[in-house]
Amino acid sequence: MSDDALTCTGLRYSFGGTEAVAGVDLTVTRGEIFGLLGPNGAGKTTAIRCVTTLLPVPEGMVSVFGHDAARDKMRVRRLLGYVPQQLSADSGLTGRENVALFARVFDVPRKERGERVARALESVGLAEAADRLAATYSGGMVRRLELAQALVSAPKLLILDEPTIGLDPIARTGVWEHINAVCAETDMTVLVTTHYMDEAEQYCDRVALMHKGTIRALETPARLKEQLGANATLEDVFREVAGGGLTEEGGGFRSVRSTRRTASRVS
Template sequence: MSHDDEPREGAADGDRPREDAVHGERPCAVIGDRPREGAAKGDREGGVDGGRAPEEAVTVTGLRYAFGRSTAVDGLDLTVTAGEVFGLLGPNGAGKTTAIRCVTTLLPVPAGMVKVFGHDVSTDRMAVRRLLGYVPQQLSADSSLTGRENVSLFARVFDVPRRERAERVAQALEAVGLAEAADRMAGTYSGGMVRRLELAQALVSAPRLLILDEPTIGLDPIARTGVWDHIMAVRAASGMTVLVTTHYMDEADQYCDRVALMHQGRVRALGTPRSLTDDLRARLGDGSSPTLEDVFRDVAGGSLDDLDKGGEFRDVRRTRNTAARVG
């Protein structure tokens, strides 16, 4: 268990997140094929697609989770719309990873309700798992296997039909830019390549919902950008929903349609990156240009930890193991 599963003291009872109105749309860095209808930001103006209520990919209602006397998630309410990139943001200890593990069925839901495309994670786990692709914080690639062998292993785990496996594995590797390096040992990959390999592992089952827990942790800025370029390219081509946890506010501002700022087990602010920063700018009234990190400081009174490191395969393992211990 990481410290992300453990709250910090002082959460006030009855706190509610701010839901800010959308102040327009920002251009999004999308690479690859044209997205399916409803997948792009502009298709969901005001949260309505073509006059119909948008489909809910993830619905979390009153979720609570405690480890002994420590409450990790404290009454979480959250809705992720199908086709959007949704960021669950906050520092180590906010409860992000615990919430994600409940959505992915890795942890039970002791109080509240969690649904994925209408399937209750408590009563219909297998149906939920068939809809998911999951990239955890912990290293999931095997350095003693080639990139292709790693992805093939996940194809078998996710029960991709035997006759389709080779093609699906090749497609996943191509989608993340690893086709040429597919037959190299993963232990020779750089940190950014390892993360892209893990993304391919999650994509091989063609998930409707891709869940990424700190997808760029331990990477240098160039590698971080490369990973996100591939995430956005696949999302644009397939229209899949992306739920990502991160404490890199710059990434959330650039790539997420909406974000929820989480602190001490609760959502403190919710909206588009632009609406949240515009709201703070209006309240400050001093002509400043606040960032998402400024919004976080405003609603939670703290700062964010930065784990911006790089390195080779063994460095990635060491960085993520350390990150798991500290949150």
């Protein structure tokens, strides 16, 4: 298996006449937590959907642990865990039933399912609440449940698209503590998008700043801050890279509606 968890080479994707991703070159090393940052409409979610094979790309553009996402789509999917912005948990099922459903979807062998489901719930601190309906969970618990759903297949690459959106600071910290705990116990690699600069600065080994479909900067958070100035913050770097795009980009009405709906359901 390749030492590089993810490689994007000239990644492009267009919706009609709009180029959402415009030639992204990116390598994520095995075992690191890598942050993909940028304003709404920068192309982050589109890039992630290409990586997860939800959007088709030509051969040679995306490779996951050496497997081409176009030629070996099913193999790539089996290496991934994915927590999207939109809620994926079913409020009418218990926590255990939600995770068990994902175990079946990802073809976890039947004889291993019970143990793997229990282990995933334990890893995110939901063992005691496992048999409660997800509808009774707090926002932070819902996000941790979705993390358990993604972890039940023992992914090599975990992809998190705004995993703490709509959560209060304590719940956000809780989600990250569980992510870090799982990473410490395994060799799992994490690719995460977030608008919370404090999260990226504290938890990411490296970050890429994306704007208008391209990568504008890529380094460790500390190095990016050093390049801008002695007292710079990662938010300062973010604003420098995005420029006026922070007020011009918005992701469109559908994107805003979806994000607000998700935030309201986990709050």
